[in-house]
Amino acid sequence: MNVRKTLFALALLGAAGVAQAAPNCTVKIKGGDNMQFDLKTATVSAACKSISFELQHTGKLPVAAMGHNIVLTETANAADVAKDAVKAGAAAGYVPAGDARVLVATKMIGGGETASASLPGSKLKAGGDYTFFCSFPGHSALMRGKLVVTP
Structure with a gap:
């Protein structure tokens, strides 16, 4: 009888490990003509091989009038990257070319469009301080x- 209880207990432990949720490796954000993202905070796991950012522009205005993207930087670099993005201009999608401070960026999109971009999970550190923003002027x-x- 003790063998059965032990086997049952081991089976439950194994099932508990399987039941744990997979790490979150995708950030889905919506932004519209009201100049607001629907998320103020997103959480991902540093254990992800790849982390994806998916942007949906829920508005109707074209990219030239109300374009949106997602740019991810360390928080300490966000303000300077945003300034340099404006200088980079529309032709560069308002993202400074080759800027190592930009960890990942989607393309600039207009109303009704979607965009995505990914980076290796190893580029982010658990507990790091990161900010995502739209770099349109x-x-x-x-x-x-x-x-x-998270770890």
């Missing part, structure tokens, strides 16, 4: 959030 002050990276 004038948007970064309102369209921003914090990325929390």
Whole structure:
């Protein structure tokens, strides 16, 4: 009888390990013509091989009038990258080319469009301080959030 109880207990422990949720490796964000992201905080796991950012522009205005993207940087770099993004201009999608401070960025999109971009999970450290924002001129002050990276 004790053998059966032990086997049952082991089976329950094994099932508990399987039942744990997979780490979150995708951040889905919506932004519209009101210059707001629907998320202020997103959480991902540093254990992810790849972390994806998916942006849906829920508005109707074209990219030239109300374009949106997602740019991820360390928080300490966010303000300077946002300034440099405006200088980079529309032709560069308002993302400074080759800027190592930009950890990942989606392309600039207009109403009804979607975009995604990924980075290796190894580029982010658990407990690090990260900010995502839209780099379209004038948007970064309102369209921003914090990325929390868990182990």
